[in-house]
Amino acid sequence: MATSNGSPPSTLPETGFLPVDPALEAAVRAKGEKLFALMAAHPAPGIFSKKGAYARLMEWAMRDPAFKTQLFRFVDVLPALDSSGEIVRHLQEYLGDQAVALNPALKTGLAAASLAPALVAGPVKAQVLDMAKQFVAGAGPDDLVKQLHLNTKAGRATTIDLLGETVVSEAEADEFLRRNLEVLDTVATALRASPEPGASDVGPAGPLPRLNLSVKISALTPDVHPADPENSILALKQRLRPILRRAIEVGAFINFDMESYKLKDLTLALFRSILEEDEFRAGPAIGIALQAYLRDCERDLRALIAWARERRRPLTVRLVKGAYWDSETILARQRGWPVPVWSRKPESDANFEKLTVLLLDNADIVTPAFASHNVRSCAHAIVQAERRGIDPRAYEFQALYGMADELKAALLQGGHRVREYCAVGQLLPGMAYFVRRLLENTSNEGFLRQKNTGEATTEQLLQNPVELLATGKRAADAGQAAPAAFRNAANTDYTLAAAREQQRAALEALGARLGRKHPLIIGGRKIADREYVPSVNPARPAQIVGHWAKATVADAEAAVAAARAAFPAWRATPAAARATILERAADLLETRRMEVNALIILEAGKPWMEADADTSEAIDFCRFYAAEMRRLGSPEITQRTPGEYCTQLWTPRGVAVAIAPWNFPLAILTGLTVAPLVAGNAVIMKPARQTSVIGAFLADVLFEAGVPPGALNYLPCFGGEIGNHLVAHPQVDAIAFTGSRAVGCRIWELAGRTPPGQANLKKVVCEMGGKNALIIDNDADLDEAIPAALYSAFGYSGQKCSALSRLVVLAGGYDRFLERFLSACPSVPVGDPALAGTIVGPVIDGDAQKKILGYIEQGKKEARLAWQAKLPPELAAGGGYFVPPTVFADVRPEHVIAREEIFGPVLAVMKARDLDEAFALANGADYALTGGLFSRSPSALERAQRDFLVGNLYLNRGITGAVVERHPFGGFKMSGGGTKAGGREYLQNFMFPRAIAENTLRRGFTPPEE
């Protein structure tokens, strides 16, 4: 390993953190104490130093986590409120009487607020802005130049951060690019006028670039798709190149900030790739942030150092712990993915220290920048550098504007270089940055809180994190969810290159063996001598995925007979044994995940992530219904009474028919099949004709898992004649159906008849369509609402019963929303679903295409065509069934496109005067399946729970993507019979309850009670 300045060779262990070295420890403590002593001479910065309002507010927030949440949520929504009345309403909803904490003068104001809201709103807004100002160096380039001069005078270097992180459209990304270029120009001009560098602007080899700009890649394009890094990088480079070119011209340094984990690999790949381009091989001066709270940070840092050496490209690494610990932990746990961050705070600290050494050992090629407000972390870096004899000017410290000012001063006094990270921009749009700073200042385990509130002693603050880990009791591992009977399958993380490779390989392998014939399976016999129907890839209809044997009415009869014959033995199979078969099927699906995903991509035209979610849901249905059957399989005591043993148990109905749709070709088919099956019914499985090859795959999996012949029968056919025959059959006892309203209602009616010979009243589990609405309140967070609405409407071309088809926007924000939303629409990639980045693929077949295009024509007649995608010509050339995503605005409730289910990528935007009208519009449909509300008003959210009548209501998130058990799925009105797939009561639809009472009193005695 290379070392610098003749420093000792590295003692960095390959695994684990740094071993405790008593001599080094003593030196770190001494250095830390010295820093503390220097810091004592300077006032604590920002919110902790001000006496009065801020200090009290922060104190209260730290004491009372519930108040803290409410306060920070209010701060977060404030920029979206454009009237005094709205500010006062939100203030009262979030904080109630506690609002006086913001300012005691509000006490009287709040009482009078209903009369004169401006009396309260003005001071509150001013107060919050004043607080936010402490963390923001100014609004525009002029403020920035002033701050730069101040910093230079004080000896600090600067890095500039332009506030504003989420861009949803090309226009917003262009604007962000323009602001970056403007800042580079203005500041460069200003610096030319005062060329004297500050103390921190000089490195060992002379002056460093004084103009230093930090860039967040997510603000450079709306097209960041972590699962499609190749295209994302192409898009990002379009806007990064002008910045790098300008940086070369004006001699600026560019730093890549590091954001969420899902962008990490992409950011690193982009960094390397653009710097390998000829024009950027030698310049500009460049750096990147790496996050020590990530478990794989060391690997990334080593790779980056190796790259820098190989390319002889000096760079700076800003070592941080990381700003997104909570969200990384929560999101990974929500998705069942490994948590990428360390779970204990001292682990992040210890990793920071280890990586400090790694950086210092490579300081000849990588300039270390230690960005921490933690005195221990800084002291450790200094001592390690001193041990290696590294010139203090060969590395730097970085700290945020408005934070740790006393540490900055102490470090400067100690002869170190310090760079201040100065956020600049409008305060209101920058509120997200402010909220992050508030969280950082008040975080339980954070150094700043512990130091500034006196919660920890100097000794504790300087303790070696490795020792802390050894002595501290092990906190519950944040990555471990509580053990549960059922756990959801995790979707594939396509941000991982290995996962993308596997998926590509599976698509290729499947592509090489398409076109097989799939016979019927009745009573365990494969029946191959039937007419075969080709099933095609909707993106390229010339590609035949497979052929399925078309069942006849006689086959349907045979299937019913086979099921009837198999039923008694299957019913007698213990529930636990049936459950085990389902669990085996789930395991098989899991091991063949990439293969089945590929099949779904090709036969149903589903984009990767949707196909993968389809597979996860199928696995979940198997495991969840297995767990449910184990629960329901043993008799339950109804009431304990002396002398009588009273139980209730469940018995299967008999023969069930599963009639599935093509839009969740594996998941729904699996759910409709395995629920009655595990309950003990013999099942006839009829997949949709468009996706019957997937049906054949599932049948194979279930037989391989151990389902006996006849208990399951695979009967692909055209729905009309044979479907009706099965539904009306007197020997059929239950029908599990998901599909269109027309077919569902017909089944309901047919099944209601009781012809002679019918054994049971038929049970129909019927899930039909939706005309789902999402309401956008005036105070909605549009950065969240717009991507959620786009995906809910256009993901898988809107071919989900849960898909968004009516966007109801409140009048106050209608124009603002529509403008941003429409400009965001083109960022949704339309294409062949076999490509990783596609979000909108084809619709399922030519009939669907024709029908949806008809609705688009209808929409043009009755509403305003606000946006329509332009399909790339190569899509049409392949003959695929593509429909351009389309948005109509100013749609009224009586319009056809506002009433009928379209089942395609067509969205109707409607305006509502207020929430009353919004709920009336949303509820005013024949359907009641999914719905949603984006709002930051607690009362509006509460009201939606009461008044928005749909089966699945989603608040402040997209309205598709139900997860088994977490979101039991199904609606009412013309959406279905109120049953919930993936819910606790579902299996009971396929069973009869039986109650048994046994007199246990014989000759005057009973067995002992259990």
Ligand SMILES: Cc1cc2nc3c(=O)[nH]c(=O)nc-3n(C[C@H](O)[C@H](O)[C@H](O)COP(=O)(O)OP(=O)(O)OC[C@H]3O[C@@H](n4cnc5c(N)ncnc54)[C@H](O)[C@@H]3O)c2cc1C
């Ligand atoms: C100039 C500057 C630039 C920055 N740029 C970026 C950037 O580009 N990207 C980025 O992500 N961050 C960045 N940060 C870091 C981030 O904003 C925080 O300031 C930083 O993580 C706080 O660390 P600390 O050493 O100052 O404080 P400390 O209080 O010592 O550490 C707090 C940190 O510990 C970690 N942590 C908290 N709880 C736990 C736990 N239970 N288990 C494990 N770890 C935990 C978190 O990372 C938390 O931020 C930057 C910071 C500075 C000063």
